[in-house]
Amino acid sequence: MVKRNQSNVVSVPINIPQFRHDLITWFEKEQRELPWRENQDPYRVWVSEIMLQQTKVETVIPYFHRFIQSFPTLEALASADEQEVLKAWEGLGYYSRVRNLQTAVKEVVADYEAKVPQDAEQFGKLKGVGPYTKGAVLSIAYGQPEPAVDGNVMRVLSRILLIEEDIAKVKTRKIFEEAVRQLISHDNPSAFNQGLMELGALICTPRNPSCLLCPVQEHCIAYDKGIEQTLPIKTKKTKQQMKAYHVLVLEVNDNEYLLEQRPNEGLLAQMWQFPMVEITEVSENLLLPYINEKYQTTGHSIEKLQPVRHVFSHITWELNVVKIKCDQLHDIKQHQKTLSLEEISEYPLPVSHQKVYRQLLE
DNA sequence: AAATCGGGGTG
DNA sequence: CACCCAGATTT
Known part of the structure; x- marks a missing residue:
C-alpha cells in the first residue's frame, strides 16, 4: 500500500532494484517492433507520442508512416501547408493535436535552432506538450529520468502499489508521477517508462490481465491480495x-x-x-x-x-x-x-x- | 474540478 | 451498450 502525507510523499513498499531489473529485462525481450522505435530521433518520437494520445498503437502505425513520409523533418512540418497537415491527420481525431504540433514545431525552428529542446521546462511549454508527452519524449529520445504517466502507467502502478485514488481526477496523476520518480531506473529511463506502458498494453490489461505471464507479478500487491481486477478505481463520466x-x-x-x-x-x-x-x-x-x-x-x-x-x-x-x-x-x-x-x-x-x-x- | 475534443476496438 | 485508448486545453 502506498502511503502519502500532505505533501504527496509516496513510500514505495517494493524491492525497487529488483523491480527495475525485471521490468526492463522483460521489455528488452518482448517489446513490439514499432516504426517509431527504429531510432531515437526526437522529432519522430514526438510525432508518435502526439499520435498515440488516446489512440491505439494499431491505429497509429499507418498514419505515422504516411506523416513521416510527407513531413520527414521538423523543418518540413514547420513549413508545410496547414491544410495538407490536417489532411494527413484526417480520420485520426482530436485534430487540435496536429494544429498544436505544427505550432510547436514552428516555435522550435524559430527559438531553438530547429532542435527539440532537452530542457524539461522549455520543452513542456510548447503547444500541445503536456506532462505525459514531456516525460515521454525526454526519457525516450534523450534518456532523462522523467515520469511519463499515461492511462497504462496508472493502471499498472495502481495494481502493483495498490493505489486506490480515483484516476479520473486530474490531480491523481501527480501521485503516480511521484511514485515513478522513486521507481525509475536512471540507467535506462527509456526502457523503464516504455516497459510500464508496454506491460499495460500487453499484460496488465484493463480486463482479464495476464498475471500468470507478468514479469513483475511477485512485486504486485493487488495480485497478492487477488484484487487486481478491481483496479484502477475510476469514476464514470456523464453520458453524452x-x-x-x-x-x-x-x-x-x-x-x-x-x-x-x-x-x-x-x-x-x-x-x-x-x-x-x-x-x-x-x-x-x-x-x-x-x-x-x-x-x-x-x-x-x-x-x-x-x-x-x-x-x-x-x-x-x-x-x-x-x-x-x-x-x-x-x-x-x-x-x-x-x-x-x-x-x-x-x-x-x-x-x-x-x-x-x-x-x-x- | 469539470467539460471539451474523435474515432475505433472490445466484451 | 459501456468502457478504454502512449492526454491537453479550456472553462
Whole structure:
C-alpha cells in the first residue's frame, strides 16, 4: 500500500532494484517492433507520442508512416501547408493535436535552432506538450529520468502499489508521477517508462490481465491480495447528449457540390463539411424553400440519402442527409466553395462527412 | 474540478 | 451498450 502525507510523499513498499531489473529485462525481450522505435530521433518520437494520445498503437502505425513520409523533418512540418497537415491527420481525431504540433514545431525552428529542446521546462511549454508527452519524449529520445504517466502507467502502478485514488481526477496523476520518480531506473529511463506502458498494453490489461505471464507479478500487491481486477478505481463520466442535423448535399452544374470550412475553434475546427442545419431550425418539408431563400437559388428534386449516425466522445450526431440539385448558387460565403468530387478528396473531411461523401461516389 | 475534443476496438 | 485508448486545453 502506498502511503502519502500532505505533501504527496509516496513510500514505495517494493524491492525497487529488483523491480527495475525485471521490468526492463522483460521489455528488452518482448517489446513490439514499432516504426517509431527504429531510432531515437526526437522529432519522430514526438510525432508518435502526439499520435498515440488516446489512440491505439494499431491505429497509429499507418498514419505515422504516411506523416513521416510527407513531413520527414521538423523543418518540413514547420513549413508545410496547414491544410495538407490536417489532411494527413484526417480520420485520426482530436485534430487540435496536429494544429498544436505544427505550432510547436514552428516555435522550435524559430527559438531553438530547429532542435527539440532537452530542457524539461522549455520543452513542456510548447503547444500541445503536456506532462505525459514531456516525460515521454525526454526519457525516450534523450534518456532523462522523467515520469511519463499515461492511462497504462496508472493502471499498472495502481495494481502493483495498490493505489486506490480515483484516476479520473486530474490531480491523481501527480501521485503516480511521484511514485515513478522513486521507481525509475536512471540507467535506462527509456526502457523503464516504455516497459510500464508496454506491460499495460500487453499484460496488465484493463480486463482479464495476464498475471500468470507478468514479469513483475511477485512485486504486485493487488495480485497478492487477488484484487487486481478491481483496479484502477475510476469514476464514470456523464453520458453524452444528441444533436440532429440536416446535411445539405447541394449539387450545382452536375458534379459540383457546396462544401464549407468549419470555424477555427471548437469541434472539428477547420475541417471541411457539407453544410449542416439543425433539425430544430427547419423541418424536412420546409427544407427546399429554406435553401432557395438562403442560397438565392432554385432547388429541384430532393433525394433522401442514407442517414448517418456518428458518435463522438461527448456528443452523438444524427444526420439526415438530403441531396438537392439546384441552379447556380448565389450568396456563397468566404468559407464556402463549390467543388467536384475529385477536388473534395483533397480536403480534410471528418469521418462523419466521409460517410456522406462515399455515398456520392456510388 | 469539470467539460471539451474523435474515432475505433472490445466484451 | 459501456468502457478504454502512449492526454491537453479550456472553462
